[in-house]
Amino acid sequence: MHNIDIEQLDLAELKQLRKDVDRAIESYEKRKKQEALAAAEAAAKESGYTLSELLGTTAKGKGKVNPPKYRHPENPELTWTGRGRQPDWIKEGLQAGKSLEDFLIVK
Template sequence: MKDINWDALSLDELKDIQKKATKAIESFEARKRKEALAAVEAKAAEMGFSLSELTGGTKTKSTKSAPKYCHPENPAKTWTGKGRQPNWVKEALANGKTLEDLLIVK
């Protein structure tokens, strides 16, 4: 970097340099942050994980839904009716049962 005679610069020139320097610093930090994140994600993937698995991700607290269906022979196996159907539900439906047959009676 060339030597600058700071005393010879006007206030506007100094403020312009300050503004450009601040922008350059922020850009540098953003690049370094991206590089660090990419390196950490690559290392986690190399070890068979995603970064969110290791850091807890951005999970939000959710309330558990009450089970709505249960396995006809094993009441410990339940399903809320949300998300993918468990294999036991798929099997029961394939064997002619309906979801109403699997409802938990209260």
């Protein structure tokens, strides 16, 4: 371990030291998580399973993707699921007097 006399450092050196320490901590935590994940995967493999099988997760990602519910009338590539912030083209259409039903994808 290095002995640093922080009382002798100026402000710029202290800030750089803080950045270096934060980066070292982040790197250490990342490395430890990877080691733990590798150990868990090895333990699962010894029992004949994958880690995702034991956890009930899939490799596809976070979850189900919601299908689009609304489509731009002139550009069918622009869609919106109806969740989250309204896209500008929906806002503009609503301001022009249209309703959400006008953009609804009929299924």
